[in-house]
Amino acid sequence: MSGPSVSGENPAAPPPDAPTGAAAPPRGASMFRSSAIFSGLTMVSRLMGFLRDQVITYRLGASATIAADCYNTALAFPNLFRRIFAEGAFATAFVPAYARSLATDGEEVADVLAADAMATLAAATIVITVIAQLAMPWLMYLINPGYAHDPVKFKLAVTLTQIAMPYLPCMAIYAHLSGVLQARGRFVVSAFAPTLLNLVMLAAVWPQANAITAAYAASFAVIIAGVLQAALLWWGVRRSGARVDMRWPRLTPEIRALIALAIPGAIAASATQINIFISGNLASLTPGGRSWLAVADRLYQLPLGLVGVAIGVALLPRLSTTVQSGDHEGAQEAMDEAMALSLAFSLPAAAALVAMPFFLIDALFTRGQFLAVDARHTADALFWYGLGTPAFVLTRILNQAFFARQDTRSPMRYALLSVGVNIAAGVGLFFLMGVAGIAAATALSAWINVGQMLRALVARGHYRPTTAAVARLARIIAGSVILGLLLYAASQTRRYYQPLLFHRKEIALAVTVMLGGLIYPVLLFGLRAITLTEIKAALRRAPRASKGETTDALPDNPI
Numbered sequence: 001m002s003g004p005s006v007s008g009e010n011p012a013a014p015p016p017d018a019p020t021g022a023a024a025p026p027r028g029a030s031m032f033r034s035s036a037i038f039s040g041l042t043m044v045s046r047l048m049g050f051l052r053d054q055v056i057t058y059r060l061g062a063s064a065t066i067a068a069d070c071y072n073t074a075l076a077f078p079n080l081f082r083r084i085f086a087e088g089a090f091a092t093a094f095v096p097a098y099a100r101s102l103a104t105d106g107e108e109v110a111d112v113l114a115a116d117a118m119a120t121l122a123a124a125t126i127v128i129t130v131i132a133q134l135a136m137p138w139l140m141y142l143i144n145p146g147y148a149h150d151p152v153k154f155k156l157a158v159t160l161t162q163i164a165m166p167y168l169p170c171m172a173i174y175a176h177l178s179g180v181l182q183a184r185g186r187f188v189v190s191a192f193a194p195t196l197l198n199l200v201m202l203a204a205v206w207p208q209a210n211a212i213t214a215a216y217a218a219s220f221a222v223i224i225a226g227v228l229q230a231a232l233l234w235w236g237v238r239r240s241g242a243r244v245d246m247r248w249p250r251l252t253p254e255i256r257a258l259i260a261l262a263i264p265g266a267i268a269a270s271a272t273q274i275n276i277f278i279s280g281n282l283a284s285l286t287p288g289g290r291s292w293l294a295v296a297d298r299l300y301q302l303p304l305g306l307v308g309v310a311i312g313v314a315l316l317p318r319l320s321t322t323v324q325s326g327d328h329e330g331a332q333e334a335m336d337e338a339m340a341l342s343l344a345f346s347l348p349a350a351a352a353l354v355a356m357p358f359f360l361i362d363a364l365f366t367r368g369q370f371l372a373v374d375a376r377h378t379a380d381a382l383f384w385y386g387l388g389t390p391a392f393v394l395t396r397i398l399n400q401a402f403f404a405r406q407d408t409r410s411p412m413r414y415a416l417l418s419v420g421v422n423i424a425a426g427v428g429l430f431f432l433m434g435v436a437g438i439a440a441a442t443a444l445s446a447w448i449n450v451g452q453m454l455r456a457l458v459a460r461g462h463y464r465p466t467t468a469a470v471a472r473l474a475r476i477i478a479g480s481v482i483l484g485l486l487l488y489a490a491s492q493t494r495r496y497y498q499p500l501l502f503h504r505k506e507i508a509l510a511v512t513v514m515l516g517g518l519i520y521p522v523l524l525f526g527l528r529a530i531t532l533t534e535i536k537a538a539l540r541r542a543p544r545a546s547k548g549e550t551t552d553a554l555p556d557n558p559i
Contacts, residue, residue: 045191046302048198053298054365055205059214061369062295062378063288066153067211068369072294073144073284074160074219078168080277081128082175093262093408094176097254099183111243117258118176119249125169133162146284156212163219170226177233180242189236196232197225211369264412274419279438282430288374289435295365295374296382296439300389303349304396319404331404331462336469338397344476344529346393348520351484352513353386356491363509380436388443391450398453401463410456418449475529483520487512 060068094117101110132139136158140147143161147154178190204221208214237244283289322330353360358379366375402411422445429437457463465473490512498508524530 045194045198048195048202049298050364052198052201052205053295054367055202056214056218057291057295057365057370058368059205059208060211060218060291061371062291062374064369064371064374065211066150066156067215068291069147069284069288070153070157070160071215071218072290073140073147073157073280074164074215075222076277076280076290076294077132077139077143077161078129078165078171080274081125081168082171093258095179095183096403097258097261098180102183107242111245113254113258114176114180114242114244115247116250116252116255118173118244119247120251120255120259121172121176122169123249125172129165129168133165136162136165143281144284144290145281146286146289156215160215160219163216164222167222167226170223170230173230174226174233177230177237177244180237180244181233181240184240184242186236186240189233189239193229193232196228197222200225200228261406261408264408274415278419278423279426279442282426282438283435285430286435288377289438292374292378292381292435293438295361295370295378296385299360299364299382300349300353300385300392303346303389304392319400323404332464332466335397335401335463336466338400339394339465340469340472340476342393342397343390343473344524346390347476347480348483348516350386350389351480352487352516353382353389355484355487356512357382357386359491359494359505359509359512363505377435380434381439384436384439384443388439388446391443391446394450395446395453398450398457401457402453405462411453414449414452414456417452418445421445421448472529475527476524479520479523479527479529482523483516486519487516490515 056071057068060071062068094114098110098114101113140154140158140161144154144157147157174193178193181187181190201218201221204217204224205214208217279293280290283293319331319334322328322334358375361375361379361382362372365378366372399411402408422441425441425444426438429441431437433440494505494508494512498505501507501511525532
């Protein structure tokens with residue numbers, strides 16, 4: 001029996017009972033429907049995350065206490081690696097390799113690959129965790145140099161980060177098992193798992209009256225939630241029929257090849273997260289700065305998670321299949337659809353973040369220990385993050401065009417260049433604009449990364465937006481600009497209509513957002529950026545596969 005493939009190919013994974021050698025998904029399968037279901041499943045956990053963040057900012061504050069900065073530091077270090085492993089390496093290397101092995105070698109061989117990969121990943125992250133915990137008193141000077149002048153804050157940051165570090169191996173295993181389920185067309189468990197984190201942290205933080213004890217409770221809650229999430233994914237994988245058993249790590253030829261493919265892909269897919277991590281280092285020089293960036297990060301991560309990740313998950317199998325079969329027209333069509341969908345959802349989100357950043361932050365977070373001055377500084381950063389939001393989402397989409405062609409090195413080079421730009425611009429703008437300058441540098445570096453990838457794809461003949469696609473994008477941009485102007489007007493006149501809504505800023509924001517959500521589709525229809533026929537076609541279920549075929553739509557009853 002041949003060994004599992006570790007190439008960058010990524011045909012859509014057949015269901016467990018599909019015959020080996022299942023055919024590729026038909027071009028007509030709906031990327032919109034797959035993305036919408038994935039996003040819908042994620043929405044619950046995102047909303048719970050907002051509630052969690054509101055409770056944490058209420059208890060911990062930002063500039064008023066040292067607890068918030070220390071807690072956000074504790075999460076930043078393991079989260080950097082979590083996002084690299086979860087959203088980089090496995091999306092670009094493991095999932096395609098496992099899906100290919102399922103289709104060509106059968107479940108038994110594919111599950112051996114998955115077990116060896118999980119053992120290697122678990123061992124590596126445990127080693128990283130132990131080293132980081134032991135070295136944290138010295139690493140903190142590198143992670144947060146601004147804390148060095150305050151011994152109490154420095155010590156608390158070290159302790160909380162040491163407590164939170166075991167979250168890394170738990171989340172690495174969770175990400176790996178999510179990849180196994182994704183390759184088998186199962187999404188529900190992976191999408192639900194973050195809700196456990198939110199529930200555990202809410203239960204831990206809400207009873208705490210003191211900011212320091214709340215920070216300790218939140219850090220310990222992260223570990224508990226990580227264990228529960230990994231256990232839930234383990235159950236989901238077993239329920240799916242996969243047998244990914246625990247074993248000692250083995251550097252087999254397949255694992256070596258997987259690592260070689262994963263490392264550059266992980267770096268490429270994690271450029272935004274690396275930039276955010278570097279930004280946090282600069283923000284540590286300002287009391288409350290890291291917390292301001294962390295709160296702003298929560299808001300723009302919503303469209304990134306719901307749109308960029310979801311469409312990227314749906315795009316990669318379809319794009320890989322068209323590339324492997326030499327179907328240039330199909331690849332072009334997939335990219336055009338992904339670009340239009342991603343901007344149709346990310347541009348109105350960006351418009352809201354740019355048009356009314358203070359309204360958003362004030363209504364959602366200003367209460368308890370999170371003061372009005374914190375809301376103002378956070379809003380300044382959110383404005384610049386809003387300008388970069390479309391670029392953050394497009395980075396996810398454009399990466400797939402390289403990954404589908406087994407090219408992880410090119411986007412890695414572009415990502416590293418964008419990191420260099422972020423460092424240089426971040427230092428300069430920080431001293432000119434304060435913490436808002438850090439966010440501006442992150443947005444600038446993201447757009448530079450997008451520009452490099454687009455230029456390379458066009459030069460290589462891999463992708464050039466069609467005239468129809470460009471016209472549609474122009475209409476989407478026009479609709480988003482009009483929406484942004486309306487939201488800006490609503491934000492500026494808030495003092496007139498908020499008293500009519502029980503003087504509650506939360507209700508005023510909810511009404512404004514709902515009206516914006518109703519107006520935007522009308523604008524799209526009015527500008528003919530989308531038609532009713534296209535909506536019906538996008539929502540239509542992909543044709544059920546005949547024997548020997550599969551589709552990229554989600555199964556009727558996914559685990």
